[in-house]
Amino acid sequence: MKVVSxxxxxxxxxxxxxxxxxxxxxxxxxxxxxxxxxKDGPLPVLWYLxxxxxxHANVMDKGEYRRLxxxxxxxxxxxxxxxxxxxxxxxxxxxxxxxxxxxxxxxTQEPYAKNYRMYxxxxxxxxxxxxxxxxxxxxxxxxxxxxxxxxxxxTIALKNPERYRSCSAFAPIVQPSTAGWSRPAFEKYLGSDExxxxxxxxxxxxxxxxxxxxxxxxQGTADGFLQDGLRPWLLEEACRKAGIDLTLHMQxxxxxxxxxxxxxxxxxxxxxxxxxx
Amino acid sequence: MKVVSxxxxxxxxxxxxxxxxxxxxxxxxxxxxxxxxxKDGPLPVLWYLxxxxxxHANVMDKGEYRRLxxxxxxxxxxxxxxxxxxxxxxxxxxxxxxxxxxxxxxxTQEPYAKNYRMYxxxxxxxxxxxxxxxxxxxxxxxxxxxxxxxxxxxTIALKNPERYRSCSAFAPIVQPSTAGWSRPAFEKYLGSDExxxxxxxxxxxxxxxxxxxxxxxxQGTADGFLQDGLRPWLLEEACRKAGIDLTLHMQxxxxxxxxxxxxxxxxxxxxxxxxxx
Numbered sequence: 001m002k003v004v005s006x007x008x009x010x011x012x013x014x015x016x017x018x019x020x021x022x023x024x025x026x027x028x029x030x031x032x033x034x035x036x037x038x039k040d041g042p043l044p045v046l047w048y049l050x051x052x053x054x055x056h057a058n059v060m061d062k063g064e065y066r067r068l069x070x071x072x073x074x075x076x077x078x079x080x081x082x083x084x085x086x087x088x089x090x091x092x093x094x095x096x097x098x099x100x101x102x103x104x105x106x107x108t109q110e111p112y113a114k115n116y117r118m119y120x121x122x123x124x125x126x127x128x129x130x131x132x133x134x135x136x137x138x139x140x141x142x143x144x145x146x147x148x149x150x151x152x153x154x155t156i157a158l159k160n161p162e163r164y165r166s167c168s169a170f171a172p173i174v175q176p177s178t179a180g181w182s183r184p185a186f187e188k189y190l191g192s193d194e195x196x197x198x199x200x201x202x203x204x205x206x207x208x209x210x211x212x213x214x215x216x217x218x219q220g221t222a223d224g225f226l227q228d229g230l231r232p233w234l235l236e237e238a239c240r241k242a243g244i245d246l247t248l249h250m251q252x253x254x255x256x257x258x259x260x261x262x263x264x265x266x267x268x269x270x271x272x273x274x275x276x277x
Numbered sequence: 278m279k280v281v282s283x284x285x286x287x288x289x290x291x292x293x294x295x296x297x298x299x300x301x302x303x304x305x306x307x308x309x310x311x312x313x314x315x316k317d318g319p320l321p322v323l324w325y326l327x328x329x330x331x332x333h334a335n336v337m338d339k340g341e342y343r344r345l346x347x348x349x350x351x352x353x354x355x356x357x358x359x360x361x362x363x364x365x366x367x368x369x370x371x372x373x374x375x376x377x378x379x380x381x382x383x384x385t386q387e388p389y390a391k392n393y394r395m396y397x398x399x400x401x402x403x404x405x406x407x408x409x410x411x412x413x414x415x416x417x418x419x420x421x422x423x424x425x426x427x428x429x430x431x432t433i434a435l436k437n438p439e440r441y442r443s444c445s446a447f448a449p450i451v452q453p454s455t456a457g458w459s460r461p462a463f464e465k466y467l468g469s470d471e472x473x474x475x476x477x478x479x480x481x482x483x484x485x486x487x488x489x490x491x492x493x494x495x496q497g498t499a500d501g502f503l504q505d506g507l508r509p510w511l512l513e514e515a516c517r518k519a520g521i522d523l524t525l526h527m528q529x530x531x532x533x534x535x536x537x538x539x540x541x542x543x544x545x546x547x548x549x550x551x552x553x554x
Contacts, residue, residue, distance in 0.1 A: 008499065009536035064341050066539070222285065259286035262343070 001133050004029065010070040011036040014060065017133075023117050023125040024083040030126065031056040032134055033066055037073035042137035044165075044276035045075045045130065046269070049122070049145030049152040052181075053100045054081050059146070062258035068266050072273040075136055079126055081148065083115040097185040103176065104152030105200040107189035116189055119200070123156060123163075142166040142272040146261055147225070150217070151176055154202035154235075158210040166275035168216035168268045170261045171223055174235035177201040181229050203238040214245040216271050218264045220254025278410050281306065287347040288313040291337065294410075300394050300402040301360040307403065308333040309411055310343055314350035319414035321442075321553035322352045322407065323546070326399070326422030326429035329458075330377045331358050336423070339535035345543050349550040352413055356403055358425065360392040374462040380453065381429030382477040384466035393466055396477070400433060400440075419443040419549040423538055424502070427494070428453055431479035431512075435487040443552035445493035445545045447538045448500055451512035454478040458506050480515040491522040493548050495541045497531025 004016040012035040021028040037043055046069070048059055056078045059065070069076050082102030089111040090098035107116035130136050143164045145153035150172020157167035176182035177197040190196045198204040219232045226232075232248055239246035254260040281293040289312040298305040314320060323346070325336055333355045336342070346353050359379030366388040367375035384393035408415050420441045422430035427449020434444035453459035454474040463474045475481040496509045503509075509525055516523035531537040 007532050007534055007536040008497075008530045008540075010540045014536055061535075062338050064344065064539075066536075067341065067543075220285075253285045255284050257284055258338075259284040259291055259343075262341075263285075263287045266344075 001129060009033070010066040012038070012066065012070050014066060016056065016060070019129060021083070021121060021125060023121045025115050026083045026085040026088050028083065028121070029056055029080055031060045031078040032130065033069055033076040034134060035070040035073050035075065038075070038135040042135050043073050043075050044140035044142070045077055045136045045138060046272050046276070047122070047141065047143040047145075047153070048076060048078045049104060049143070049149030050078065050081050051145070051147030051149050052081070053095050054149075055100070056080050058258065059261070062262060064262035064265050065269060068269045072269060074269065074273060074276070075134060077126070077130055079122060082118065088115045096181050097188060101148065101185055103148060103182065103185055103189065103200065104156060105186075105189055108196070109189060109191050112189055118152075119156070122152065123160060140165060140276045142276055144168040144170070144268055144272065145172070146170040147230075147256065148173055148182075150174075151202060154215070155200050155205060157212045158202060158205045159199075161210075161212050166214075166272045167212055168271055169218075170264065170268070171219050171225070171230055171256055172202070172217060172232075172235070173230060174232060175201055175203045177204060179229050179231070181225075203234050206238040206242045206244065211242065211244060214247070215239065216247045216268065218249045218251055218260075218267070220251050220256065220260045222253050223256040223260070225256055278406060286310070287343040289315070289343065289347050291343060293333065293337070296406060298360070298398060298402060300398045302392050303360045303362040303365050305360065305398070306333055306357055308337045308355040309407065310346055310353040311411060312347040312350050312352065315352070315412040319412045320350050320352050321417035321419070322354055322413045322415060323549050323553070324399070324418065324420040324422075324430070325353060325355045326381060326420070326426030327355065327358050328422070328424030328426050329358070330372050331426075332377070333357050335535065336538070339539060340542055341539035342542050342546060345546045349546060351546065351550060351553070352411060354403070354407055356399060359395065365392045373458050374465060378425065378462055380425060380459065380462055380466065380477065381433060382463075382466055385473070386466060386468050389466055395429075396433070399429065400437060417442060417553045419553055421445040421447070421545055421549065422449070423447040424507075424533065425450055425459075428479060431492070432477050432482060434489045435479060435482045436476075438487075438489050443491070443549045444489055445548055446495075447541065447545070448496050448502070448507055448533055449479070449494060449509075449512070450507060451509060452478055452480045454481060456506050456508070458502075480511050483515040483519045483521065488519065488521060491524070492516065493524045493545065495526045495528055495537075495544070497528050497533065497537045499530050500533040500537070502533055
């Protein structure tokens with residue numbers, strides 16, 4: 001692991017790191033915030049998964065998580081959203097596929113299967129790297145994310161309920177296999193047999209029996225992707241049928257940007273901290 | 278005035294605006310945050326001046342001021358740092374002069390005198406525009422800034438003590454007329470007669486009799502510009518001699534970045550709010 005940068009912030013250290021990822025077969029970057037309580041022993045880890053077009057840097061710059069993470073004693077890990085590099089197959093000018101659009105799945109189709117393995121990267125390789133290099137207590141993990149990263153957080157938590165104590169999302173894509181902005185990517189990554197897509201679709205995972213005890217979702221009502229891409233009512237219906245305790249806050253007038261996320265960041269950090277205590 | 282964008286944030290509205298500036302003879306952009314209390318009447322205005330290379334966007338993205346400004350009922354105005362555009366004379370690849378480096382002064386030398394009039398822009402044209410377009414109570418104004426913008430805040434407050442109820446700075450350039458990174462710019466903007474530079478130099482303005490009742494400065498000890506560019510001890514000495522009540526906090530381990538600024542943003546907002554009440 002290589003240290004790209006470190007900077008003191010809110011009493012802790014905000015760092016950016018890179019490493020040669022075996023899983024994604026390319027160099028990967030990620031951000032980690034370590035709060036000051038780390039001097040007294042290992043701390044719980046909160047994973048934040050970012051949305052389409054983002055890197056680790058968007059939430060690091062605009063997410064406003066450090067003040068409260070520092071108070072609450074949370075390590076916050078912010079991975080990248082896809083493999084990157086000149087050796088990674090991609091579609092320039094397509095923001096919904098490839099670079100910045102890994103959708104937190106393991107691709108099975110060529111030429112993407114070699115690099116696009118974000119599910120394994122987030123659930124296996126990166127946790128091991130974090131455990132080896134930071135004062136992290138991996139028996140206490142939680143996960144959240146935004147948009148495509150909300151999709152990532154929900155699907156990863158539903159598939160690994162024993163690993164994460166809590167899960168939440170800002171404006172998540174709750175049913176990517178039926179949304180116009182994700183269907184083409186799913187087809188390229190996973191092939192045309194849509195049954196295989198269900199393993200990476202939060203509402204369909206719930207339909208298929210996966211469970212997580214409780215979920216927190218915030219969604220802005222002025223979000224331009226609400227009606228076609230996000231559709232939180234699909235998650236609401238799936239959770240109702242499955243008996244999953246979903247807290248869904250429709251936030252009046254908020255859009256899809258980090259102005260929305262940063263406004264409700266404190267609520268989500270408190271939600272996770274209470275469950276990681 | 279043209280609305281570039283607006284976005285709900287922390288209960289208020291973060292907007293970006295542009296206008297054809299007469300003073301700078303080019304189009305200028307700026308950011309304004311209006312907190313929710315604006316529905317009940319005009320609010321005090323806090324001016325934030327940014328540092329070298331910045332636009333209005335750096336502090337808007339990374340400054341973490343909205344949560345508390347929203348609680349305290351402060352309008353926060355974030356101007357750009359220089360005139361810009363293809364008609365504005367500049368030096369490409371020089372981050373210490375021209376574009377992003379207006380130094381909050383009125384240039385007297387050709388070819389810069391036509392556009393580089395940031396002092397008049399910040400003290401005259403932009404306040405009038407803000408007053409005309411936002412629920413702003415201009416009888417209650419305060420000013421702060423970072424680095425070159427800290428220099429701007431200090432010099433503007435010292436020259437207009439009746440206008441600003443309070444002034445503070447993060448890692449300000451306190452004596453630009455003797456610092457290597459600002460002397461070349463001062464010479465190009467103001468000419469080789471260094472007497473004329475004193476009007477835009479905080480410590481020399483104090484030497485020359487300008488006064489402001491109290492100042493708050495935060496400075497990181499791990500700031501790479503501390504020894505050569507910033508030198509807060511020069512301000513400390515000038516304030517001591519002049520009887521100005523300077524509160525200088527040397528913050529252990531903090532650098533020059535927005536990780537430093539955002540950490541101490543709350544302290545500065547509370548400082549100003551107490552004096553704007």
